[in-house]
Amino acid sequence: MAKISLRPLDDRVVVQPQEAEEMTAGGIVLPDAAREKPLRGTIVAVGPGKMLDSGNRGELTVAVGDTVIYGRYGGSDIEVDGKEMKILRESDILAKVL
Template identity: 70%
Template sequence: MAKKDAPLSLRPLDDRVVVEPTDAEEKTAGGILLPDTAKQKPQQGKVVAVGPGKLSDKGVRTAVGVKVGDTVIYGKYSGSDVEVSSKELKILRESDILAKLVK
């Protein structure tokens, strides 16, 4: 019996975004297998939760520019790494996201 993913029990606040990083590349473009020590930390991932948006000085929420399911690229040392339900996740501010991949 296949195990279903448990619902995410993490709700980001304000303009924060929860991202599940993609796995590090196992091979180079030329087909060379990389050992664990040579793998680079991934800088892209899939958005799994989005906060309601930042509260302005006038009390109005500004919409966040990404939504659940988007694939984003973020800075190498951005955000905080957390583990929830045995999943490695990253919590970022919207301003830490550099780009959104468009299909």
């Protein structure tokens, strides 16, 4: 995993989506237009946590290197160093893959 030159703010994380499947389980090759956007990715950067009313920062429950599942329409798509990335709030993450 390459180090990226991006640091998210508050409770945001940067996720590198996994590649879309090129073939179905039955062996049919899918063209680019038919591939669904991946809903799984690896966290490559995390913010310091959301500022709480007490003045402290809340800890994130995910860390760099975690594989996560996120909502289809959550976050913002960006390009960093020629790679597609997604910036999500921690609340947009549905699950951590163990």
